[in-house]
Amino acid sequence: MLKRTLTCLLIAVSTYLNADVPLITNVSARNITSLNGKWNYIVDPLENGFLDYRLEPHKNGFFKNQKPTNPSQLIEYNFDTSPHMTIPSDWNTKDEKLFFYEGSVWFKKDFTHQKKTNNKTYIYFGAVNYRASVYINGELAGHHIGGYTPFNFDITDLLVEGKNFVVVRVNNNRGKDEVPTVNMDWWNYGGITREVMLVDVPSVFVEDYQVQLAKNNKGLIAGWVKLNAAKAGEAIVVEIPELKIKQQIKTDQNGLANFQIKAKPILWSPKNPKIYEIVVSKADESITDQIAFRTIETKGKDILLNGEKIFLSGISVHEEAPYRQGRAWSKDDARTLLGWAKEMGCNFVRLAHYPHNETMVREAEKMGLMVWSEIPVYWTISWTNEGTYNNAKKQLHDMVYRDKNRGAVVIWSIANETPHGEARDKFLSNLATYARTLDNTRLLSMAMEVNHLPNHVNVVEDNMNEYVDIISFNEYMGWYDGRGTSEDCRVATWKIPYNKPIVVSEFGGDALQGLYGDKIERWTEDFQEELYIRNVEMLSKIDGLAGVSPWILKDFHSPRRQLFGIQDWFNRKGLISDQGIKKKAFYVMQNWYKTKNN
Numbered sequence: 001m002l003k004r005t006l007t008c009l010l011i012a013v014s015t016y017l018n019a020d021v022p023l024i025t026n027v028s029a030r031n032i033t034s035l036n037g038k039w040n041y042i043v044d045p046l047e048n049g050f051l052d053y054r055l056e057p058h059k060n061g062f063f064k065n066q067k068p069t070n071p072s073q074l075i076e077y078n079f080d081t082s083p084h085m086t087i088p089s090d091w092n093t094k095d096e097k098l099f100f101y102e103g104s105v106w107f108k109k110d111f112t113h114q115k116k117t118n119n120k121t122y123i124y125f126g127a128v129n130y131r132a133s134v135y136i137n138g139e140l141a142g143h144h145i146g147g148y149t150p151f152n153f154d155i156t157d158l159l160v161e162g163k164n165f166v167v168v169r170v171n172n173n174r175g176k177d178e179v180p181t182v183n184m185d186w187w188n189y190g191g192i193t194r195e196v197m198l199v200d201v202p203s204v205f206v207e208d209y210q211v212q213l214a215k216n217n218k219g220l221i222a223g224w225v226k227l228n229a230a231k232a233g234e235a236i237v238v239e240i241p242e243l244k245i246k247q248q249i250k251t252d253q254n255g256l257a258n259f260q261i262k263a264k265p266i267l268w269s270p271k272n273p274k275i276y277e278i279v280v281s282k283a284d285e286s287i288t289d290q291i292a293f294r295t296i297e298t299k300g301k302d303i304l305l306n307g308e309k310i311f312l313s314g315i316s317v318h319e320e321a322p323y324r325q326g327r328a329w330s331k332d333d334a335r336t337l338l339g340w341a342k343e344m345g346c347n348f349v350r351l352a353h354y355p356h357n358e359t360m361v362r363e364a365e366k367m368g369l370m371v372w373s374e375i376p377v378y379w380t381i382s383w384t385n386e387g388t389y390n391n392a393k394k395q396l397h398d399m400v401y402r403d404k405n406r407g408a409v410v411i412w413s414i415a416n417e418t419p420h421g422e423a424r425d426k427f428l429s430n431l432a433t434y435a436r437t438l439d440n441t442r443l444l445s446m447a448m449e450v451n452h453l454p455n456h457v458n459v460v461e462d463n464m465n466e467y468v469d470i471i472s473f474n475e476y477m478g479w480y481d482g483r484g485t486s487e488d489c490r491v492a493t494w495k496i497p498y499n500k501p502i503v504v505s506e507f508g509g510d511a512l513q514g515l516y517g518d519k520i521e522r523w524t525e526d527f528q529e530e531l532y533i534r535n536v537e538m539l540s541k542i543d544g545l546a547g548v549s550p551w552i553l554k555d556f557h558s559p560r561r562q563l564f565g566i567q568d569w570f571n572r573k574g575l576i577s578d579q580g581i582k583k584k585a586f587y588v589m590q591n592w593y594k595t596k597n598n
């Protein structure tokens with residue numbers, strides 16, 4: 001335990017000192033070299049690659065990727081004779097010895113590089129769960145903490161001409177003060193779980209930009225372009241060819257250029273997911289992006305998309321691959337999962353409980369699915385720990401930073417099922433206030449809990465109500481709550497004393513696909529179907545119901561689900577099985593959504 005604490009402390013301090021350099025926006029549109037593919041790996045349960053037997057930091061740890069220089073030299077590791085894994089991937093589903101493994105694994109990949117003058121090179125990771133220490137040619141590039149957000153390091157001065165190597169130490173040990181904390185109802189997939197790229201940019205480059213409709217203004221495109229350097233007078237061109245827009249702007253002394261363009265773009269909607277190509281360029285670079293223009297707001301208990309009331313016909317989704325399980329990351333994974341949502345008749349997906357990969361959000365936008373994006377402030381985290389708050393704040397920042405140009409994202413969520421309390425209220429209200437400084441154009445929410453009172457009275461009351469735009473809550477009538485049947489749904493009443501739209505962010509129950517029986521027989525598809533019928537009936541009566549996202553699209557791995565023969569390490573609340581077979585309850589939602597004007 002001491003060793004692990006020491007390692008985590010070492011990294012935490014170094015992470016603070018080596019704080020990530022600002023994220024590069026829209027990395028895939030830059031001059032990139034993919035480092036996906038074959039990486040050698042060494043499992044390191046005792047941190048032998050990081051610490052010596054006195055628990056002192058190794059001078060020649062695994063990050064040196066040492067090779068013997070004479071036949072008698074003792075080196076007790078060799079990446080090149082170690083097994084390899086195809087990255088991106090979690091390790092849990094790539095090596096059955098690692099299914100339950102939590103600890104450190106070292107990864108190594110060789111690559112070649114041509115150095116160029118007036119050029120910078122970054123290494124970019126879509127995500128690494130949960131801690132990453134990145135070394136280039138044996139030298140530290142930086143550390144990162146957080147399992148679901150991108151990060152990049154400037155490695156220009158660490159690279160040599162020709163042959164180079166990168167070593168990454170990944171650690172996924174859970175921690176009481178981490179985000180998420182030590183318990184969660186999903187698998188703690190460890191590894192380099194998203195794409196890795198080298199990014200070549202000019203020494204002075206467009207680091208970040210925002211191009212969206214001005215808040216609630218369908219006729220004004222507003223935005224800004226930011227350089228990585230405080231350089232004034234840099235000429236930037238913003239183009240939207242289809243709208244015949246080509247505007248030249250100049251950066252100020254901070255390297256920032258704001259713009260406003262009067263325009264009447266076709267507005268994005270689930271029925272017409274119109275996307276415009278935009279180009280942000282300067283003398284020595286040109287970046288293309290795909291932008292959806294839309295407005296999102298609330299009015300009383302209604303959610304308005306482009307000024308019109310819309311019902312969020314949704315489904316909750318974990319970032320778990322269809323069929324093979326493990327972390328989803330690819331366009332194919334996204335298209336399969338989101339294709340199932342579209343088949344259900346959804347116009348909305350709740351990407352739970354952490355920011356999903358950027359491809360998932362971009363594919364949702366192309367397919368006409370509004371997105372709820374969330375940080376893993378999940379259950380009972382360490383509300384009074386400053387490091388925990390800063391970690392949550394950083395993850396919130398990086399989630400908004402990455403997806404601020406994704407019109408499909410309409411809701412940011414800052415928490416899930418957190419316990420009432422003074423420290424929690426302070427933590428979340430500060431987070432909510434901070435979220436508004438990052439983005440005042442989207443709606444804010446969090447999944448609250450229900451207080452089930454006697455006589456089937458259900459109350460949603462939360463001090464956080466004033467900090468959110470949408471009142472969302474998770475309810476499990478018929479599964480966790482009530483007499484174990486859905487009968488209580490028939491007599492349930494709801495008290496939600498807020499004049500804001502209501503989204504039921506979770507409801508549902510388990511079923512083992514292919515198990516049939518009486519509708520009162522738990523774990524059967526018939527039980528789940530009856531539960532859905534009764535819950536839909538009950539929820540439809542709630543005044544101000546503006547959307548639902550039942551739990552959940554697909555069965556997913558969870559270490560909390562040990563009923564063998566039924567769960568087998570799966571949470572079985574999916575409307576689709578882990579093998580992609582739809583259950584009877586899927587069609588309950590499909591039929592209900594047909595009645596909604598999506």
Ligand code: GCU
Pocket residue numbers: 185353416417474506551571573
């Ligand atoms: C909770 C939680 C989910 C969990 C679900 C369940 O509401 O938000 O993460 O998987 O219930 O118990 O299945």
